[in-house]
Amino acid sequence: MLGMNKKDTALMIVVAILALGAPILLNPFPTESAMAQFNAGYPDLMQRFAIFGIFAIGFNILFGLTGYLSFGHAAFLGVGSYSVVWMYKLLDYNVIWGLPLAVVTAGAFALLIGYVSLRRSGIYFSILTLAFAQMSFNLAYSVLTPITNGETGLQVYTKDPQVLLGANEANSPHFFGLVMNSSSKIAMGGWEFTFNNGYYFCAVILMVMFYLAIRIFRSPFGMMLRAIKSNNTRMTYTGLNPRPYALAAFVISGMYAGLAGGLMAAMDPLAGAERMQWTASGEVVLMTILGGTGTLIGPVLGAGFIKYFENIFSKINDNILHGWFSFLPDGLEDFVVFIIHPFIGKGWHLTLGILFMLVVIFLPGGLVEGGQRLKKLVTSKKDDSNNTAKTEPAE
Amino acid sequence: MDAIILQILNGLDKGSAYALIALGLTLIFGTLGVVNFAHGALFMIGAFCAVTLSKILTISFETIDPTQKDFLGNPLVVKTPYVEAWFGPEFGAGLIDWAVPLSILFSIPIMIGIGFIMERGLIKHFYKREHADQILVTFGLAIVLQEVVKYFFGANPIPTGAPDALTGAFDFGTLLGFDPNTVIYPYWRLVYFFFAAAVIGGVFAFLQFTTFGMVVRAGMADRETVGLLGINIDRRFTIMFGIAAAVAGLAGVMYAPINSPNYHMGMDFLVLSFVVVVVGGMGSLPGAVAAGFLLGVLESFASMNEVKSLLPGIDQIIIYLVAIIILLTRPRGLMGRKGVMEE
Amino acid sequence: MGILEVKDVGKRFGGLQALSDVNLSVKENTVHAIIGPNGAGKSTLLNCLVGKLIPDTGSVMFDGQSVLGRKPYEINQMGISRVFQTPEIFADLSVMENMMIPCFAKRDGAFRMHAIENMHNEKDIVEKAEAMLEDMNMADKKDMHAASMSRGDKRRLEIGMCLAQEPRLLLLDEPTAGMARADTNNTIDLLKQIADERDITIAIIEHDMHVVFSLADRITVLAQGTPLVEDDPQNIRGNPKVREAYLGETG
Numbered sequence: 001m002l003g004m005n006k007k008d009t010a011l012m013i014v015v016a017i018l019a020l021g022a023p024i025l026l027n028p029f030p031t032e033s034a035m036a037q038f039n040a041g042y043p044d045l046m047q048r049f050a051i052f053g054i055f056a057i058g059f060n061i062l063f064g065l066t067g068y069l070s071f072g073h074a075a076f077l078g079v080g081s082y083s084v085v086w087m088y089k090l091l092d093y094n095v096i097w098g099l100p101l102a103v104v105t106a107g108a109f110a111l112l113i114g115y116v117s118l119r120r121s122g123i124y125f126s127i128l129t130l131a132f133a134q135m136s137f138n139l140a141y142s143v144l145t146p147i148t149n150g151e152t153g154l155q156v157y158t159k160d161p162q163v164l165l166g167a168n169e170a171n172s173p174h175f176f177g178l179v180m181n182s183s184s185k186i187a188m189g190g191w192e193f194t195f196n197n198g199y200y201f202c203a204v205i206l207m208v209m210f211y212l213a214i215r216i217f218r219s220p221f222g223m224m225l226r227a228i229k230s231n232n233t234r235m236t237y238t239g240l241n242p243r244p245y246a247l248a249a250f251v252i253s254g255m256y257a258g259l260a261g262g263l264m265a266a267m268d269p270l271a272g273a274e275r276m277q278w279t280a281s282g283e284v285v286l287m288t289i290l291g292g293t294g295t296l297i298g299p300v301l302g303a304g305f306i307k308y309f310e311n312i313f314s315k316i317n318d319n320i321l322h323g324w325f326s327f328l329p330d331g332l333e334d335f336v337v338f339i340i341h342p343f344i345g346k347g348w349h350l351t352l353g354i355l356f357m358l359v360v361i362f363l364p365g366g367l368v369e370g371g372q373r374l375k376k377l378v379t380s381k382k383d384d385s386n387n388t389a390k391t392e393p394a395e
Numbered sequence: 396m397d398a399i400i401l402q403i404l405n406g407l408d409k410g411s412a413y414a415l416i417a418l419g420l421t422l423i424f425g426t427l428g429v430v431n432f433a434h435g436a437l438f439m440i441g442a443f444c445a446v447t448l449s450k451i452l453t454i455s456f457e458t459i460d461p462t463q464k465d466f467l468g469n470p471l472v473v474k475t476p477y478v479e480a481w482f483g484p485e486f487g488a489g490l491i492d493w494a495v496p497l498s499i500l501f502s503i504p505i506m507i508g509i510g511f512i513m514e515r516g517l518i519k520h521f522y523k524r525e526h527a528d529q530i531l532v533t534f535g536l537a538i539v540l541q542e543v544v545k546y547f548f549g550a551n552p553i554p555t556g557a558p559d560a561l562t563g564a565f566d567f568g569t570l571l572g573f574d575p576n577t578v579i580y581p582y583w584r585l586v587y588f589f590f591a592a593a594v595i596g597g598v599f600a601f602l603q604f605t606t607f608g609m610v611v612r613a614g615m616a617d618r619e620t621v622g623l624l625g626i627n628i629d630r631r632f633t634i635m636f637g638i639a640a641a642v643a644g645l646a647g648v649m650y651a652p653i654n655s656p657n658y659h660m661g662m663d664f665l666v667l668s669f670v671v672v673v674v675g676g677m678g679s680l681p682g683a684v685a686a687g688f689l690l691g692v693l694e695s696f697a698s699m700n701e702v703k704s705l706l707p708g709i710d711q712i713i714i715y716l717v718a719i720i721i722l723l724t725r726p727r728g729l730m731g732r733k734g735v736m737e738e
Numbered sequence: 739m740g741i742l743e744v745k746d747v748g749k750r751f752g753g754l755q756a757l758s759d760v761n762l763s764v765k766e767n768t769v770h771a772i773i774g775p776n777g778a779g780k781s782t783l784l785n786c787l788v789g790k791l792i793p794d795t796g797s798v799m800f801d802g803q804s805v806l807g808r809k810p811y812e813i814n815q816m817g818i819s820r821v822f823q824t825p826e827i828f829a830d831l832s833v834m835e836n837m838m839i840p841c842f843a844k845r846d847g848a849f850r851m852h853a854i855e856n857m858h859n860e861k862d863i864v865e866k867a868e869a870m871l872e873d874m875n876m877a878d879k880k881d882m883h884a885a886s887m888s889r890g891d892k893r894r895l896e897i898g899m900c901l902a903q904e905p906r907l908l909l910l911d912e913p914t915a916g917m918a919r920a921d922t923n924n925t926i927d928l929l930k931q932i933a934d935e936r937d938i939t940i941a942i943i944e945h946d947m948h949v950v951f952s953l954a955d956r957i958t959v960l961a962q963g964t965p966l967v968e969d970d971p972q973n974i975r976g977n978p979k980v981r982e983a984y985l986g987e988t989g
């Protein structure tokens with residue numbers, strides 16, 4: 001279907017079901033139950049799943065296929081956000097102007113940064129991209145203040161021209177009248193599901209972007225990118241010039257990042273320089289690795305995993321912990337809470353750092369590889385001779 | 396002329412910090428072949444060693460002085476640091492005052508210990524893995540270390556003073572025949588510069604004049620051959636990792652009075668220090684030191700108003716700009732050996 | 739006029755004169771071997787031919803065009819393919835993909851942005867790659883992970899990949915180094931077959947005299963960075979200078 005083989009079609013259908021059904025699937029617990037805090041079906045959180053999913057899918061096209069580790073992709077995220085907010089300021093709140101611009105500007109930035117950075121490989125490439133991203137970040141805070149509004153962040157003011165703004169037009173981001181922050185709620189029994197326009201807008205784009213990624217992965221171009229990662233020497237001695245291939249991958253992934261940044265501003269009409277900081281670049285690296293570098297579904301899983309646990313861990317506090325462990329004897333309860341305390345609430349970053357290390361050390365293939373290992377454990381009892389030495393297809 | 400000298404001086408202290416961190420990064424890269432993104436965190440931990448010691452020294456007990464009243468009319472609670480009670484008020488106060496320099500002694504064993512644990516516990520397992528994996532795992536470690544520090548010390552910068560005797564400024568200009576008050580330089584920055592120079596000199600002397608250092612240098616040049624000679628190079632490299640950690644830590648300890656330590660200072664310095672290493676030449680120790688000072692001074696020049704009005708924002712990006720130009724035109728860096736990591 | 743003309747090539751590394759006054763002419767559709775003791779400059783010469791090194795002096799002409807200053811991929815696109823001492827293949831890719839990449843390079847040149855084209859629509863590429871695998875007797879290994887093959891198979895695959903580009907000149911850098919006798923003989927047979935059946939010129943650097951004398955039509959002996967003699971195999975065998983410089987040492 002649509003130029004995909006059976007396996008990819010199945011994967012695409014799974015992603016589509018997950019994306020479209022998320023408001024229901026992610027709300028498995030009745031609103032009144034104690035487990036309701038583990039629900040993830042909130043518009044805000046689901047939007048982040050989709051947006052960071054797009055960001056990570058794009059990053060994976062570069063890192064997963066070519067092996068070039070960029071530490072500067074957050075810069076494109078920021079560029080995308082600024083583009084969209086500027087279109088709000090100049091034209092109107094319809095995201096149709098900003099999003100294409102976000103993709104184009106991010107692409108142009110990526111072309112420039114990529115052209116220079118790709119003249120080196122390995123750690124030099126990482127350091128170059130890092131340097132460019134830090135430069136952008138510093139400039140956004142200082143001389144570029146007229147464009148970025150510095151520390152305050154870029155936002156829409158009533159004095160802005162907004163030349164296309166109609167009389168009855170919504171005063172917040174919308175897509176031809178489809179207002180992003182409006183939702184319809186449906187109560188069913190003890191459950192309540194929120195269907196948010198903004199989320200569905202992101203989800204549809206995520207599906208399109210995922211489909212595009214499948215096509216890129218399976219295309220001759222995708223094979224060339226994997227060839228770069230596998231053996232650059234053989235690549236050049238086969239009459240192929242690796243640089244434009246890598247540059248194309250860099251630009252494509254930069255455009256994905258720009259789109260993700262644009263969507264952030266489409267959900268919430270703000271853009272700030274902190275989005276460009278290198279810790280943000282580090283986060284997308286983590287999502288990709290955690291999910292499974294070079295696999296199709298991995299980055300989406302990684303983004304969802306991290307954003308979900310960020311949300312849960314940040315919400316938990318000592319009282320909730322005491323509630324959970326109240327079955328333990330008092331002394332032990334206090335002790336357990338004391339041990340867990342540093343990792344929750346504001347300690348989420350600590351958990352994230354530890355997770356980062358554990359994944360790199362023990363599971364370099366990420367969740368997807370973990371799943372495959374589990375599957376192998378289960379199936380190996382049936383036949384243990386057949387699946388050696390076969391190519392592991394990228395899923 | 397006086398303005399130029401002032402800028403050079405101003406660049407020296409930051410340059411010293413860059414040089415010290417870059418020196419450690421280069422030692423680790425040259426010996427172990429590992430790209431250590433957690434090195435900035437070691438600098439930060441060093442600064443927090445100074446914070447910790449001054450906190451320990453100021454642990455106080457409370458007594459009630461009935462002769463004085465506080466503003467609510469209650470008897471005044473007087474806090475007396477234990478050290479003042481034990482060693483007499485004057486010596487005790489002196490100890491507290493000199494907490495930062497004293498932290499040097501306090502931090503060396505701690506930093507070497509942390510270095511050993513890091514190398515044996517984690518880095519060791521990454522020698523054979525790709526550079527990308529090394530970057531990623533040490534990046535994770537850096538996050539963990541800074542979050543741990545944040546957990547214990549909070550997110551706000553903690554002012555940590557230099558000894559009273561060294562808080563003043565030195566009118567450098569009068570020495571050179573300028574008008575008074577044109578070239579003023581805080582004593583502590585001068586101390587920092589000389590301290591950094593001493594540490595750098597110490598490391599170089601150690602590598603140059605001891606047998607241990609000779610083996611390490613040989614190992615940096617050609618690991619395999621040294622290994623074939625039956626010398627246990629790995630154990631020495633572990634020790635070098637400890638030394639690199641201590642150098643970063645010392646840089647941090649002494650930097651505490653210049654810039655109040657906060658948990659993310661390591662990351663800020665790390666990015667710049669990597670740039671310094673690249674500019675100096677990956678694997679070249681003199682290159683790292685020279686580039687550190689050079690970039691520190693350049694950064695200071697770029698922040699002059701005259702320069703800024705000419706090229707707005709240049710102070711924010713000068714270091715990165717230099718690095719990009721160097722990487723593109725002379726990938727081995729200023730003093731890097733030909734063929735080392737030129738890809 | 740040979741297909742490859744090397745004239746007065748010299749190359750110096752610091753204090754070491756690696757090559758000096760190298761003149762070499764490889765005739766079309768022959769197998770030309772370059773032999774010489776260790777350090778004679780064989781690999782340096784090869785690297786000068788493929789664009790990895792640029793000689794300090796002299797010229798290298800391929801089919802009437804200079805290769806000097808061109809990048810390796812450009813030289814490859816001119817029609818020179820190289821087989822490495824240790825097989826350089828795309829280890830993380832499947833055998834079939836390994837074979838398809840040179841087919842793409844031949845058809846589409848150094849770069850083409852076919853990012854969403856479907857592999858199934860590239861029928862000509864798939865057919866050509868399959869035929870090539872058939873020729874190399876590895877059609878059954880098509881879906882294997884290239885890294886998991888034996889060394890002999892990797893060598894065979896690499897040669898196949900080079901042939902898929904339909905080069906005019908095939909350069910081989912000690913193709914049997916480190917191989918067992920049986921594998922060496924297989925490789926010799928394969929190369930003989932290639933030389934007989936295809937319209938191709940082969941230049942081979944080799945240590946193993948057995949390989950050289952079974953394959954070569956013409957031999958150049960290199961010693962201390964400069965050609966000592968160039969002649970037919972039977973004359974080389976009896977040449978006292980060669981014995982002294984080379985054969986004498988190895989027996």
